[in-house]
Amino acid sequence: MLTISLHSLSKTMKFGQFLGANALPGDVITLAGDLGAGKTTLTQAIGQGLAVPPNCYITSPTFSLLHEYPGRLPLYHMDLYRLGDDEIYELGLEDYIYGQGVTVIEWPDRLAEIMPDNRLHIELILKSETDRVVQITAHGLNKKRIKHLNNWQEQP
Ligand SMILES: Nc1ncnc2c1ncn2[C@@H]1O[C@H](COP(=O)(O)OP(=O)(O)OP(=O)(O)O)[C@@H](O)[C@H]1O
Ligand SMILES: [Mg+2]
Numbered sequence: 001m002l003t004i005s006l007h008s009l010s011k012t013m014k015f016g017q018f019l020g021a022n023a024l025p026g027d028v029i030t031l032a033g034d035l036g037a038g039k040t041t042l043t044q045a046i047g048q049g050l051a052v053p054p055n056c057y058i059t060s061p062t063f064s065l066l067h068e069y070p071g072r073l074p075l076y077h078m079d080l081y082r083l084g085d086d087e088i089y090e091l092g093l094e095d096y097i098y099g100q101g102v103t104v105i106e107w108p109d110r111l112a113e114i115m116p117d118n119r120l121h122i123e124l125i126l127k128s129e130t131d132r133v134v135q136i137t138a139h140g141l142n143k144k145r146i147k148h149l150n151n152w153q154e155q156p
Contacts, residue, residue, distance in 0.1 A: 020049020030108035033124030074101030
């Protein structure tokens with residue numbers, strides 16, 4: 001597990017941009033953390049790193065469950081907070097998860113059995129109004145992928 005302190009919103013944005021810039025086709029990033037921890041904010045930064053055009057503003061797909069954005073790779077943003085038990089199989093979420101874009105999932109525990117084996121899991125912990133800590137675990141991925149994330153501050 002890799003632990004990174006993000007002492008301000010701008011640090012979170014920089015970290016997320018690095019994640020997006022280094023994402024590969026088919027990557028899945030699951031984001032856990034309390035309400036307001038910064039999951040959607042981090043997704044917006046990942047979108048910037050994926051070169052999602054600024055006029056495609058990333059908002060939480062709370063009711064639609066899924067938003068898709070164009071970028072260097074397509075970004076599929078899921079927020080499963082309101083996902084009903086029966087809906088898991090009806091929505092065809094696996095088509096996105098196993099597609100060639102980058103899938104970012106808020107409230108991933110709702111996926112239950114369809115949780116993919118290969119993913120970067122990020123737990124966001126709210127320390128204060130502006131302070132966050134992220135704990136990153138690489139499930140089924142080359143450990144170099146997670147080690148590389150230590151370089152997030154070296155980006156211009
Ligand atoms: N260091 C930081 N990192 C991330 N967000 C921060 C930070 N400091 C302050 N914030 C603020 O915290 C809020 C996080 O809200 P956000 O909607 O991203 O949370 P969320 O985890 O997606 O919540 P929800 O579970 O309701 O979807 C934003 O208003 C953001 O500007
Ligand atoms: Mg959110």
